[in-house]
Amino acid sequence: MNSSNITTNIHTSSKEIQTSQHLKKAERVASFERDVWSIFTPLAAQLKAVNLGQGFMNYPPPDFIKDAARSVFSDTDNNQYSHPKGRIRLRKVLAKVYKPYFNNRNLDIETEIIITAGANEGKRSIFSKL
Numbered sequence: 172m173n174s175s176n177i178t179t180n181i182h183t184s185s186k187e188i189q190t191s192q193h194l195k196k197a198e199r200v201a202s203f204e205r206d207v208w209s210i211f212t213p214l215a216a217q218l219k220a221v222n223l224g225q226g227f228m229n230y231p232p233p234d235f236i237k238d239a240a241r242s243v244f245s246d247t248d249n250n251q252y253s254h255p256k257g258r259i260r261l262r263k264v265l266a267k268v269y270k271p272y273f274n275n276r277n278l279d280i281e282t283e284i285i286i287t288a289g290a291n292e293g294k295r296s297i298f299s300k301l
Contacts, residue, residue, distance in 0.1 A: 257286020 196203075215222035221233075231237075256262065262280035269278060278284055287293040 243276070253286070257284070261286060 212222060214220075259280065262284045265284050266280050268280040269284075270276065283298055285293075287296060
């Protein structure tokens with residue numbers, strides 16, 4: 172299958188509908204033959220590393236991770252959803268850390284810094300504003 176073609180199968184109770192879209196790769200990535208997951212997943216397995224990139228594990232986490240999780244969950248100050256833009260304390264720290272990279276300009280934590288749950292959410296946040 173050509174990687175520039177995306178085929179989506181939609182299953183219904185009575186029939187299967189197939190739709191295709193032909194997408195041209197952006198020039199900056201057109202020469203890429205492999206994605207990051209096809210590189211790092213086998214590498215993590217080879218090196219026996221904890222692969223947190225894809226969100227699945229077939230073995231229990233190490234005790235130090237379970238202990239850290241217990242510690243966090245027992246702290247009742249952190250048992251609520253975060254602000255949609257991320258915790259204010261974290262955004263303030265990030266503004267301070269990144270200030271030198273922006274010619275010592277003060278970054279506005281309300282309009283210039285957002286915390287996301289991952290790269291896809293971050294990209295969606297960016298592209299929804301374009």
